[in-house]
Amino acid sequence: MTANFDTAIDWDAYVALRRDLHRHPELGFQEFRSARLVADRLRALGYDVVEGVAGTGVVGTLRNGDSSRRIGLRADMDALPIQESTRVDWASEVPGAMHACGHDGHTAILLAAAEIIARKRKFDGTVHLIFQPAEELGGGGGARRMIEEGLFERFPCDAVFAMHNMPGWPAGQFLFREGAMMASSDRVVVTFNGKGGHAAVPHRTVDPTIAAASAIMALQTIASRNIDPLDSVVVSIGTLQAGAAYNVIPDSARLELSVRAFSPAVRDELEARIRRICTLQAESYGATAQVDYQRGYPVLVNTADETREAVEVARRVFGAENVQPDTEPLMGSEDFAYMLRERPGCYLLIGNGVIGATDPGTGLRHCMVHNPGYDFNDACLAPAATFWAALTEYRLGPQ
Template sequence: MNQATRLTEVADLQPAGQALREIRHHIHRHPELAYEEVQTADLVAQRLEAWGWQVTRGVGKTGVVGTLKVGDGVGNSARSIGIRADMDALPIVEETGLPYASATPGKMHACGHDGHTTMLLGAAQHLAATRRFSGTVHLYFQPAEESGVDSGAKKMIEDGLFERFPCDAVFGVHNHPGAEPGVFLFRKGPFMSAGDKAVIVIEGVGGHAARPHLTVDPVVVAASIVMALQTIVARNVDPAQPAVVTVGSMHAGTANNVIASTARLELSVRSFSADVRALLKKRIAELAQAQAESYGAKATVEYIEGYPVVINSEAETEFAIEVARELVGHDKVVAQADLLMGSEDFAFMLQKRPGTFLRIGNGVGEDGCMVHNPHYDFNDTNLPVGAAFWARLVERYLGQR
């Protein structure tokens, strides 16, 4: 490819908009949870094969990799790029009322992975048809991003992802409620937090609700632990360091006239610094055990390290910013977005290869429903925009240098 070759524009993908919507709506209507993405993986594999991609199934259990090579594999055409899209849904009851709403009770695409997959499929079809690049493209359709532990990115890497389908740089995207559709958000360096889980089990002494003096009430202990945990970020963590400790689940008892024997707390823990991460782990255990002991109870703490910090490499992020500005203009590109306390298992891929994880706006106000919400839906206007971005990124990255 020479420098005069025309690069992909958003307008090039607009004619495919309706077909992309139909794909996205089909995936949305048939959501599958982590490592259950059999139908979705089949759809992806069949489309890629029909467009001329070499397809490998079963990477990291239910993952799919599509490979397209253009050129003789020497010189400039020896370069390679990887792009990832996640495929899994969430265990949420959908309440959108949309004609393509989930047909599977208790499961829905409440995080937009149906849109992420479709945008990459749109790019795949366009790249196969135009072939305006020289090198190798690997598309990583990943399962189980939402699993929190033993995630799809980690599982694909353990299955030899980067040895079997090597790339010089890797890229991924997530939709971003709170920004206008078609707006791209980037950040060099740390972007999204590490995400851990802690489980605290409190053992007390159960009994009759009318005779609390004969018991050790784990509900009271749990309440005390919840309040004590709030002091960790407020009083133990450097105020200049972002951190979050959230008690997302609290369970104890089955009847109003019974004092339970046990209680259980589940925590979500977020951080950006390795030192802060270690401090949070230490203080959660110390506070839980000390609070329980002060009431005559016992607390057992299981701390599970989840996703690492998403750290975008400088050069690849600057390159992606440049591509986005070419595609949609400077006014629709945020070059250094705010830190995000959410977590993302694409971080595992960025530990192995340089690259960047970016965001694309999904709407603001009433049109920008937060992810993991039963009313959420991916914004279809992003489909041709996201597909065009991936296609242009490939053309620029694997262009003549």
């Protein structure tokens, strides 16, 4: 890493802050302690602070000069309902909850950036720091609720940016992608209804498990026969539930699907095909199917100009060797996509360490997020916060 990090910042204090957040994880829309901590620190730095946005969200605003230009930087605060298996000193003290996705790190990063921005004041315009609740909750999570409660009317932004740690890449490397970067994510619940009965007389029943099994196989033809091979899609069956006894044909069977795509048009086609396949497969066996199609996060699309500017900033500060400007898209999803539907901007990644490598500071082996053995890599704090401050100065620099 080529950057010289701000020596006026007590980086050890932000490591301690991150670990404090890790000890006290809070699930979506329950981030009361985290929100108070964020609000108190922003006020101490001179920001105007609004609390209670989307329940537990916090927005800190700092103005400097007389320019009308505005930037929004977003961090998520919520944890996951996972029992932590690490044995670090700062492991979760809340049973059944942990920061298994690094949102403790994201919060600490933006607070460190808040200090750099406030102390240097090398900008002309308005900075909105958006601390969002409930990123992990799906389509009805924090970003959507903040927008519905007037986020961008109350805190206008010309562009908005967010960052997520990315295990699998060296710590501190920056990854970008213009256009569609993360997939939409939908949950589908299909209930097949038939007529149960004794397993010894199947001809007197309408077996919903046969209809469900046939639909499972037919659903796999969507990707192979209905969607352009150049369009990436996922149709995965996560649960299959039917019956409670080996000698009883049940009345119903239930499937739950995860459906992902990179195009709104393809997303619509997936829904139409899933509904048709499940309904007609059930009908062919004399059963019926009820399809509950739940739209989650939309496709996350980074706008061209904002992505190119972010790449340029990262190259200037950290060197081209630490910047990947055209990383592969991800089939995962992210509710920052809602904000990018409202305003131009860029969602970027910062490497959190090579998976399987041992962290010299903790002795933990780096693993993927949403894992009980995951921990955020504190080596990312300084480069990520430095990037946020540099991006702010680049976009709102004196004209």
